[in-house]
Amino acid sequence: MDTVVLLSRLQFAAATMFHFLFVPLTLGLSVLIAYMETMYVKTDDETYLRMTKFWGKIFLINFALGIVTGITLEFQFGTNWSRYSAFVGDIFGSLLAIEATAAFFLESTLIGVWIFGWNKISKKAHATVMWLVALAGTFSAIWILIANAWMQHPVGYTIRNGRAELTDFFAVVTQKFAILEFFHTVGGAYIISAFFVMGVSAYHLLKKQNIEFFTRSFRIALVFGLVFSFFEVFEGHLHGADLAHSQPAKLAAMDAHWETSERAPVYLFSIPDEKNERNFIEIGPIPGGLSLLAFHDFNAEVKGLKDFPKDERPPVLITFSAFKLMVGLGFLFCLLTLVGWFLRNRLTDYPLYLKVMLFAIPLPYLAMQLGWIVAEVGRQPWIVYGIMKTKDAVSPVASIQVFTSLVAFVLIYGLLGAVGFYLIFKEAKRGPKLN
Amino acid sequence: MELQSIWFFIWGLLWALFFMTDGFDFGVGILYPFLGKSDTDKRVMINALGPVWDGNEVWLITAGGVTFAAFPLVYAVMFSSLYSALMLILFALILRGVSFEFRGKVNNPTWKKVWDTCIFIGSFGPAFLFGVAFANIFKGIPFDGNGIYHGTLFTLLNPYGLLGGVFFVLLFLQHGALWLCIKSEGDLYERASATAGKIWPVLLVVAVIFLGATKFATPLYDNYIAHPALFIVILITVAALVGVKFFIAKGAWFSAWFSSALTTMGAIFFGIIGLYPNLFPSSIDKAYSLSAFNASSSPLTLKIMLVVVILFIPVIIGYQIWTYNLFKGKVTKEDLDLDDAY
Known part of the structure; x- marks a missing residue:
């Protein structure tokens, strides 16, 4: 059993740390790009548009990597930490579900509108879409961090039926x-x-x-x-x-x-x-x-x-x-x-x-x-x-299952990381397009 | 109706919405190497999914999240039992997602070929494995009273499980081919519409075999026999499938796609209704089965989550419809010329 604990911890560490190579840039760069695009709408200065597009291109590569590596995280609690999931799902699970419905949906739906909608909606609406992407990303962060904070400092619960059950939702989200x-x-x-x-x-x-x-x-x-x-x-x-x-x-x-x-x-x-x-x-x-x-x-x-x-x-x-x-x-x-x-x-x-x-x-x-x-x-x-x-x-x-998936994680994420950063560097080095 | 039963149906609805939306993405991804003859064809195919696939995939995240929130024990036992299958699905989805973004970033045939392969694997893999997984859930999974799974990945690859996989793949092939008929023009459109017509009889035969096999492999029909009015769900699903053929013949692609969406939703609900009240039945002993009643969260959590879902799901459906409407019509050259098009 100790091997499974160790392997599962390594796998979770690898998956989360890799995920968090991309998420922070998404959170911050979305705000900067939204600002640049707003300046373009306000001033009609083409440089701001080129800035929006140049940083936007890098943002999208980074965004894709953040998104795809986030999917595994949500399911890993079930695959590798099922005792934990059964024990805390009443509280922790609902926070993750709220994150998906109240925030992540908006972010993922609107990113498509931003990429493909340049000629379909007004300039102003297009800039607003990026603000909403940034806002939705921030809301995602709020819910995920409330969930993590509950693991760090559990509040608003009681131990009943052999698990932690919610007693005070407000206490959990405002601690x-x-x-x-x-x-x-x-x-x-x-x-x-x-x-x-x-x-x-x-x-x-x-x-x-x-x-x-x-x-x-x-x-x-x-x-x-x-x-x-x-x-x-x-x-x-x-x-x-x-x-x-x-x-x-x-x-x-x-x-x-x-x-x-x-x-x-x-x-x-x-x-x-x-x-x-x-x-x-x-x-x-x-x-x-x-x-x-x-x-x-x-x-x-x-x-x-x-x-x-x-x-x-x-x-x-x-x-x-x-x-x-x-x-x-x-x-x-x-x-x-x-x-x-x-x-x-x-x-x-x-x-x-x-x-x-x-x-x-x-x-x-x-x-x-x-x-x-x-x-x-x-x-x-x-x-x-x-x-x-x-x-x-x-x-x-079985430890062999976790070992296999850990190896797969390291290989696939290693390759993705290499390709992702290569593309980010390539775009960054190339610089903006001429007008 | 008890809170747990309401949640059981929300759970089923979310899975159905996931397969109804991301299902055509899978279908297009499976058809991709076969229908995409030129680079432009291929780009039309992935850009036909471009504005919507990411939002579609979030239905999976939500279905997973809601399982965790409303039925934590199911979330725990289901995903640890189906460990290897789920890991394969997740890796495949990762490959699909990055392939769309990466493919066009370097202008080199080998580079493109790598991501083309990943798009196919990333679409076929989840489509097939989800089918295998759900068919096995209908049948019952060998796990004991401590939630410990007695089997391997290969336990799932039994004849009924494999049939479920084939059925899902065909369902999504039909759905994806029809989406392409809506989105493409010229040669690609000709190939897509011919394919849509050819898939239909195969899907019909497999659907009938699946319905029949379900009688022998699972107890799903017990609920229908106890409440014969429920057979209407099966009738609607079959009618929708017949509707697909009818609209294909008329070349009414959107109506055909819509019928196909209804068929997909119906197919999922056929299983969900048969499962009720179980979410994850055990094949070792019925007493170990996890149901809406013995595996749910506390009433307070179920109530709070119900408020969340009632507030947000209609809003989500609203802005997703807005997005689909914004990007309706054929993929044009102008779309492909966008800086960040796939």
Whole structure:
């Protein structure tokens, strides 16, 4: 049975992480494209139309990959996590069903109208369709993240008939954890798209081609990126502080905080030693730093990992490293966009900055994946925090089946990813069509 | 009517809507290598699906989601029992989806050939496997009281299961050929209309065999014998199938397609009504069967979801009809010249 758990976890990780290489760009780029198209409708400036079409082409390749990889996710709860599904379907299942009916349907139907409807509806209606695609995508995110938040911090339920049954729908959809998780994920998605547009624009500006076109694209993305990079740091802090109440074991693992203490410090650098329940190295303590971040009080008591039974602690090293790296990247995004703000009017004079921005494209993607590692690995050993363990959630299927499907996932997704990114790069490099 | 029974029929309706809409996409995808002689033919075929296939596929997501929400135990046992078959379906659907988008992005014959093959596999695979899966569900699946499946992928490939697969493929071939008659012109149109006419008698024969085999392989007719008025569903379905032939003969393609849509819906409902109240019957012991009554969510969840469905499904149907109407008529050269056409 342990093999099935491990294989199913690997498969779920592979399928979700791959899915989330594409979804964030869809969420953010749809907003940017809708803005560009609206500017075209308002000003009749052809450059905005070319921008809409150029970024739109890349958007559609990315969108297709996001869509097709999303289908497997919805069914994987049933195929690989049937015990979990039977236990939480009353709540979790309904959130997924609402996502499909209230959001995903609109997005998938309207994307066809946007692609094929250029000559069938008015310019204004066409731009509105992209806004609706963006809006529907955001609503999808809301419902999916409410569902994930319920796994992180279950509320509004009672255990009855051997399963979790809904008692308060309103509590489930409005809980603080869900709201914080939604803004954090969407903020991250917007940063990804801003850096994507800035990076691709930087490539062309370095080559001195289509300067007007790409300066304009860069600046739109810069404003978007600047706002959301700072927003993300602030929001991320609130999200982290909330864990002190909702998931104290995860918080302790994120900072490798072993002993329950008042005036708990944050270290500028440390390396956790899980076996001996301590840190190998601790350099640069900021006394009371963790207490301050978690409770907004230098002297507050922060629960340490040792106060949790060993079998209820998440893997510390993974959670810790992913968290620290993500935070570091978050600050880097603020710095890069801030520098960009000062250089915005003479971008082509600063090839070094443009080069940095080109190579910065993968960084927000990395930060996003790390964030999900903190969220999901940091929740272990629970699948639903405090009420169901991951090892009890798996389907009663043969390990050979899961092994086979895992191999198929890795092969097919690997090929799709290679082809998808090849096409995205190809279109991005080619640049916009002439008028 | 109890809440659970209402949900049982919503569940059936969503599957029926999925096969009625995405069914013709599958059909066109299966016909694709045979009717698409030139690159332009092929492009007309996939662009005939372009504006609608994605929205059609969401009926599957919704059917899956609603199974999860309203009948969690069915969702859990059904999808873990049918693990390998479902994985094959999902991978096939992935290939189909990306092929539409990727095919035209590189102008190279080998590249196009790869995605052409994927379009066929991605359409034939799900069409056939869904048929196999549903026929086996009608028959009963070997799973025990703990929801553990005693069989393999090959257990599903029994004669009745295979017959179900063939029946679904033919149903969708008919549906897809008629869609092409509506959307295409010239040589492609000639080939599509000839094909639509040729498929019909084969479909009729297989449908009759399937109806007969169902009597021996499944208990589906028990509900019909208990309530003979239900036979009207079968009559309407058969009448719709006859209607397909009638409208083909007149060259009234939209009416023929509409009849074919009705045939598809009817075929699904024939099975769903026969299953009631079971959603996932066990062939090991009737006592293990998962029904609308022993596998449903709590009354609160069923009520909330009912509100969601009553609010949104009509709206969805509304904007999907708007989309179909917006893109009615033949696929033109202008359509193919669009920047992002497939």
